[in-house]
Amino acid sequence: MKRKNNPLMALLRERQSIRSYTDKPVDPGTIDLLKEALLLSPSSRGIRPWRFVFVDDRDLLGELSRVKPHGGAFLAKAPLGVVVCGSSDESDVWIEDCSIASTILHLTAHSLGLGSCWIQIRQRKHESGVSAESVVRDLLDLPESLHVLAIIAVGYPAGPLERAKPPEMEFGKIVHTR
Numbered sequence: 567m568k569r570k571n572n573p574l575m576a577l578l579r580e581r582q583s584i585r586s587y588t589d590k591p592v593d594p595g596t597i598d599l600l601k602e603a604l605l606l607s608p609s610s611r612g613i614r615p616w617r618f619v620f621v622d623d624r625d626l627l628g629e630l631s632r633v634k635p636h637g638g639a640f641l642a643k644a645p646l647g648v649v650v651c652g653s654s655d656e657s658d659v660w661i662e663d664c665s666i667a668s669t670i671l672h673l674t675a676h677s678l679g680l681g682s683c684w685i686q687i688r689q690r691k692h693e694s695g696v697s698a699e700s701v702v703r704d705l706l707d708l709p710e711s712l713h714v715l716a717i718i719a720v721g722y723p724a725g726p727l728e729r730a731k732p733p734e735m736e737f738g739k740i741v742h743t744r
């Protein structure tokens with residue numbers, strides 16, 4: 567594979583968080599690919615301590631978009647939200663495992679012409695002061711043993727994909743010992 571034409575590098579260069587979507591639903595075949603991508607993710611000791619809840623119900627997406635005051639409102643207009651949960655009973659590194667799976671979901675979505683954006687839930691609060699996680703847990707009837715890391719909003723991008731400007735490459739943050 568020529569380095570310049572490497573498809574994964576091209577994907578990584580193009581990828582960006584997408585927060586506005588067309589009304590087009592994500593078709594079942596594409597949703598199946600997203601599910602497969604999640605389940606192919608690596609996890610520590612192969613434990614796979616995750617659960618993924620796919621939500622395409624408009625009312626429920628609206629409620630999930632309000633579980634924290636900032637940074638999640640756009641979920642109300644997304645055709646799909648994937649709630650990423652992990653069990654601390656099953657693995658002490660569920661956060662790492664679930665974060666990797668979420669990243670793989672982002673990249674797979676982008677490779678399929680979809681856009682996506684991470685909505686942080688863990689460590690965030692609902693406007694009432696209770697944890698955003700507890701509100702998501704109530705809405706989805708999740709057991710106490712499951713933690714909620716994030717919701718990944720997914721949909722077809724409404725606007726042009728070009729970035730206003732390319733991200734700054736902070737090579738100074740990489741040390742290469744020789």
Ligand SMILES: Cc1cc2nc3c(=O)[nH]c(=O)nc-3n(C[C@H](O)[C@H](O)[C@H](O)COP(=O)(O)O)c2cc1C
Pocket residue numbers: 581582583584585636637638683684685686687733
């Ligand atoms: C751990 C994590 C949490 C994030 N939480 C949110 C969020 O709650 N709401 C949001 O709109 N974007 C969120 N983002 C997206 C970032 O804002 C975005 O990745 C960053 O600004 C860089 O932009 P890019 O993804 O387009 O390269 C999150 C990203 C990560 C990795």
